[in-house]
Amino acid sequence: xxxxxxxxxxxxxxxxxxxxxxxxxxxxxxxxxxxxxxxxxxxxxxxxxxxxxxxxxxxxxxxxxxxxxxxxxxxxxxxxxxxxxxxxxxxxxxxxxxxxxxxxxxxxxxxxxxxxxxxxxxxxxxxxxxxxxxxxxxxxxxxxxxxxxxxxxxxxxxxxxxxxxxxxxxxxxxxxxxxxxxxxxxxxxxxxxxxxxxxxxxxxxxxxxxxxxxxxxxxxxxxx
Ligand code: IPE
Ligand code: MG
Numbered sequence: 001x002x003x004x005x006x007x008x009x010x011x012x013x014x015x016x017x018x019x020x021x022x023x024x025x026x027x028x029x030x031x032x033x034x035x036x037x038x039x040x041x042x043x044x045x046x047x048x049x050x051x052x053x054x055x056x057x058x059x060x061x062x063x064x065x066x067x068x069x070x071x072x073x074x075x076x077x078x079x080x081x082x083x084x085x086x087x088x089x090x091x092x093x094x095x096x097x098x099x100x101x102x103x104x105x106x107x108x109x110x111x112x113x114x115x116x117x118x119x120x121x122x123x124x125x126x127x128x129x130x131x132x133x134x135x136x137x138x139x140x141x142x143x144x145x146x147x148x149x150x151x152x153x154x155x156x157x158x159x160x161x162x163x164x165x166x167x168x169x170x171x172x173x174x175x176x177x178x179x180x181x182x183x184x185x186x187x188x189x190x191x192x193x194x195x196x197x198x199x200x201x202x203x204x205x206x207x208x209x210x211x212x213x214x215x216x217x218x219x220x221x222x223x224x
Contacts, residue, residue, distance in 0.1 A: 001026065001043055003172025003196030016060040021198035023068050027075075032205040034079055034113045040162055041115050044180050048088065048122035062096050065119070069099045073106050080112030086158045087120035116162060123182035130156035159184055167212040169205075171197045189215045 004018030011017070026043060033041045045065070051058060076083060085100045092100065100119070133156050138145055154160065164184045168177075173194040177185065191208045193200075216223070 001045065001197040001200075002170060002174055004198055006172065007196040007198040015057055016064070018196075018198055019061055019064055023064060023072075025197055025200050027072065028202045029200070029205050030076070030079070030081060030113065030115060032202040034081065036206070036209055038209075039113060040165075041113060042086070042118060042159075042162070042165060042181070043115070044118045044121065044178075046087070046119050046121070047179060048091070048120055048125060049179070051091070051120075062093070065096065066099045069103045073103060076103075076107050076115070077110065080110045081107060081115050082110030082113070083107045083115045083117060084162075085117045085119050087118055088122070088125060089120070091120045114162070116159070118180065121158070121180070123177075123179045126158045127153075127183060129158075153183060157183060164188065167191060167208065169193070169208050171195050171200050187217070187219055189217065 001022055004022045005015040006018070007021065008015050008018030029043070030041065046061060050061075083103045085104060089097060089100070130153055134148060134152060137143060138148075154164075159181070164186070165181060165188045167190075168181070168185055168188045169191045170176075171193055173192070175192050181188075189212050191211055193204065193208070195204055
């Protein structure tokens with residue numbers, strides 16, 4: 001969900017206005033995903049690097065998260081959306097932590113769509129944590145080095161149990177992954193669009209899905 005700041009600046013507004021509008025587009029994307037039968041929607045809401053932004057913006061994003069939990073929870077429950085927060089929880093204030101736990105427990109019964117909120121997330125950090133956990137299990141003799149497979153690594157990431165993404169969308173014209181789902185995206189179809197996230201309507205979301213539907217996924221094999 002990139003381009004909130006630029007969207008706001010283009011309109012002579014503060015960056016936070018772009019984040020506020022961005023929440024509305026996330027709501028549209030959730031609606032569109034549920035309607036199109038998408039089972040998992042993972043969004044990059046805040047990276048571990050984003051703490052380095054000006055304090056006022058970081059605080060505004062944290063406040064916006066808490067407010068959105070209050071505002072969106074009833075509708076998410078009604079739509080059968082289950083929210084799962086993926087990231088390093090040690091970084092959050094007590095207040096934000098409480099809202100994370102609140103949205104996860106209030107939506108726990110949702111079965112239609114899982115919304116994975118990457119929040120204080122970094123793919124490299126999750127891989128470091130996974131390597132450490134696997135290494136210590138090997139050191140304790142719980143399994144051998146030769147027992148480590150790709151599945152072992154998947155099972156030790158924050159995304160354990162969530163399927164690898166089929167499609168990754170990045171808005172605002174940036175063509176990079178920026179530390180997002182690096183292991184999980186080995187065979188993910190990438191979709192880059194110039195559209196800024198606050199302009200990424202349900203129609204734009206549908207366009208991305210349509211592009212995906214026309215891809216030829218071979219997973220390194222030859223076409224039959
Ligand atoms: C994405 O929009 C939202 C977050 C990373 C929180 P940006 O804030 O990155 O917007 P730009 O890239 O500066 O336009
Ligand atoms: Mg950005």
